[in-house]
Amino acid sequence: MxxxxxxxxxxxxxxxxxxxxxxxxxxxxxxxxxxxxxxxxxxxxxxxxxxxxxxxxxxxxxxxxxxxxxxxxxxxxxxxxxxxxxxxxxxxxxxxxxxxxxxxxxxxxxxxxxxxxxxxxxxxxxxxxxxxxxxxxxxxxxxxxxxxxxxxxHYARREEDSIRRALRLLQVRDPEQVRRMVVKSGKRSRLRNFFESSDEVASRSGLADALLHPQxxxxxxxxxxxxxxxxxxxxxxxxxxxxxxxxxxxxxxxxxxxxxxxxxxxxxxxxxRDVQGPCPEKEGVYRLNPCLAPALAPWRLAPLHLPGRLGHENAALDGAERRFLRRFRNPVPAADLSRAELAKAGHYADRLFLMRCRA
Structure with a gap:
């Protein structure tokens, strides 16, 4: 390094x-x-x-x-x-x-x-x-x-990389110097537009990471x-x-x-490295992701919002969906689930809400 x-x-x-x-x-x-x-x-x-x-x-x-x-x-x-x-x-x-x-x-x-x-x-x-x-x-x-x-x-970073290279050529190395440049820049300048559209530059370290990183x-x-x-x-x-x-x-x-x-x-x-691959949907047992257990307590009535992961956007979990997930606090064999329940459990396993494991 x-x-x-x-x-x-x-x-x-x-x-x-x-x-x-x-x-x-x-x-x-x-x-x-x-x-x-x-x-x-x-x-x-x-x-x-x-x-x-x-x-x-x-x-x-x-x-x-x-x-x-x-x-x-x-x-x-x-x-x-x-x-x-x-x-x-x-x-x-x-x-x-x-x-x-x-x-x-x-x-x-x-x-x-x-x-x-x-x-x-x-x-x-x-x-x-x-x-x-x-x-x-x-x-x-x-x-x-x-x-x-x-x-x-490359295509997500085009603006940052272009501005970062320009700042390096100008030997700008301090976040406050960059902020002063923004104040003096034109309303339609690339630098000002980036500052107005990026959340990263709100903090000193975020600005430095986005625009002043040496490598x-x-x-x-x-x-x-x-x-x-x-x-x-x-x-x-x-x-x-x-x-x-x-x-x-x-x-x-x-x-x-x-x-x-x-x-x-x-x-x-x-x-x-040499992963074994997922367990088939109709085999093994389903378990609840332990991180979700506290949020699924019966007395929690509001819809549960979880951030999207693995490419998914997650809709809020309503009462019926939370009750379904609570069933898996203890392992539930796939054989005990109906075809519709298996499909729903597989959907949640792909989102990491449930864990599907070989028996």
Missing amino acids: PASVRQHYELYPYPDYPLFASVRRQDTYANNLGALWALFNGELPPPAGRILIAGCGSFAPYPFALANPGTPITALDLSGNSLKRARLHCLLHGITGVDFVPGDLCDPALAPGPYAMIDAYGVLHHLAEPLAGLRALAARLCEGGILRVMLYS VTSYRIGELLELIAASGLALLRFAHRGALPEPESEIARLRELERQRRAPGNFVFYLG
């Missing part, structure tokens, strides 16, 4: 959420190891399964620990200031059991595997050699292990697929907004968007 990247995050720990900003446990459901392992392996994770957050930044350990109480979590980051803020955020919310490790994710001596799940959200595109970083993470995965990655899309690589879908092929891992699923569940169908959709010079946002996807 270049020293300039380390210095950047020492100056601007990211993201800059308030320390008392809290997360509802039900909103972390897609970070639950059991739900993800069941989706891709058709069973519950091994008892010794661990999670690595590679490039954890200043916030991610908190929601991951909330989603996985009792699961050992390692939070690795090259920035000491980011780790300090992440540790403090956890402590202020009563989160323990996270091991905070400073250093470069490409160093195999740090946070050695095996891990059942690794998260590298918005990290690899800041490496001088993203493939080396991806291979270093792949080497830490256990058999059946899952890696979530977010990488910048950024963005990808077209063909380049992304080459990176994945060279990693030795299998592409399991895309998970950005609107993504189709079958990877090949989503790749075709992305190619068509790129022909139109468009993108659905940045790429989010899951990779795996």
Whole structure:
């Protein structure tokens, strides 16, 4: 990892959420190891399964620990200031059991595997050699292990990248200097338009991450697929907004968007090492994602709104749907469900609300 990247995050720990900003446990459901392992392996994770957050930044350990109480979590980051803020955020919310490790994710001596799940959200595109970083993470995965990655899309990042290159040529390195430039810029200038349309630039660290980062690589879908092929891992699923569940169908959709010079946002996807594949809908048992149990208490009458994940937008869960999901607090064999109930359970399993596991 270049020293300039380390210095950047020492100056601007990211993201800059308030320390008392809290997360509802039900909103972390897609970070639950059991739900993800069941989706891709058709069973519950091994008892010794661990999670690595590679490039954890200043916030991610908190929601991951909330989603996985009792699961050992390692939070690795090259920035000491980011780790300090992440540790403090956890402590202020009563989160323990996270091991905070400073250093470069490409160093195999740090946070050695095996891990059942690794998260590298918005990290690899800041490496001088993203493939080396991806291979270093792949080497830490256990058999059946899952890696979530977010990488910048060329067409989603065109404005940021263009402005960032211009600022580098002008040797602009301070967020306040950028803000002064915005004030002086014309009402229809590219810089002003970006500031008026982007939420990222509201904070000092967000502005620095978007426009002043010293190391950024963005990808077209063909380049992304080459990176994945060279990693030795299998592409399991895309998970950005609107993504189709079958990877090949989503790749075709992305190619068509790129022909139109468009993108659905940045790429989010899951990779795996020798995963076993999902359990068939009519076999095994269904269990409730444990993150949702508190939100499904009978006395909670308001519709339940959950953030969309795996490409889905989620409609609010009404009383009937919440009652249906409550049935799975204890395992329910697929054989005990009617055809209509199986279809509904499969729908919820694909959204990670339920876990479908081989008996």
